[in-house]
Amino acid sequence: MKKVLLFSILLLLGLAGSQLFPAWLPEARLDLYREAVKLLTMFCLGFIMIHVGYEFEIDKSRVGQYGKDYLIAATAAAFPWIFCALYFVFVMNPSPAWGDWEVWKSSLLASRFAAPTSAGILFSMLAAAGLAATWLYRKARILAIFDDLDTVLLMIPLKMMMVGLKWQLLVIVLIMAVQIYLAWVFLHRWKISVRWPAVMAYAAAITLICELIYKLSTL
Structure with missing residues (x-):
């Protein structure tokens, strides 16, 4: 339970720091801080999600069950977003603004980040509590x-609603489709190190590649 307590404290510290640091830092350094x-x-x-995928097995004879799991995960991601967006529009805005498309766009964007799902946190907490061998852990x-x-x-x-149809978004969809295909075909066929230094290197490589793609796409 010490790990659970530590994770909880770190979450609270991160929340507090995200609100306090921008006010404490000089304005000239805010861009560097961000x-x-x-x-x-x-x-x-990246480091966390690599660990999430440890020993993840896809039973190709149970594709239907994965479809149900995806539906559950989709509702867990979409419903909080929708409810937060409705709250932002109908509670935090005056009634004359309810039909304003700009209000809806800003509310949808804000609610996407104000309504995070808890599956990843639940997964981490179960691991910290020593429940990695349970059915609940595998399902989470x-x-x-x-x-x-x-x-x-x-x-x-x-x-797309914010910036319009951009070719970069189509590239993202294509990359995701290729990654899903590779995961389906080559799952656990490549033996690579899973020690902490190696995983940190993988996470750093993912960060670097994503940042390079972003920088090059904005040229």
Whole structure:
């Protein structure tokens, strides 16, 4: 339970720091701070998601069950987003603004980040509590993976509403489709190190590749 307590404290510290640091830092350093936080967040997320995929097995004879799991994960990702968006529009805006498309767009964007799902946190907490061998842990791991996939998919139409149809978004969809295909065909066929230094290197490589793709796409 010490790990669970530590994880909880770190979550609270991160929440508090995200609100306090921008006010404490000099305005001239805010851009540098945002860039550092973005890269560090991507690195940590990559590290966590690599661990989520440890020993993840796809039973190709139970594709229908995975379809049900994906549906559950999709609702877990979509419903909080929708409910938060409705709250932002109908509670936090005056009634004359309810039909304003700009209000809906800003509310949908804000609610996407205000309504995070808890599958990943549940997965981490179960691991910290020593429940990695339980059915609940294995189910949470599957839901966490599908939940993250669905979250990315939901971000694509949202971004289209914000910036219009961009070729970069189509490339993202193509890359995701290729990755899913490779995972389906080559799962656990490549033996690579899973020690912490190696996983940190993988996470750093993912961060670097994503950042390079972003920088090159904005040229």
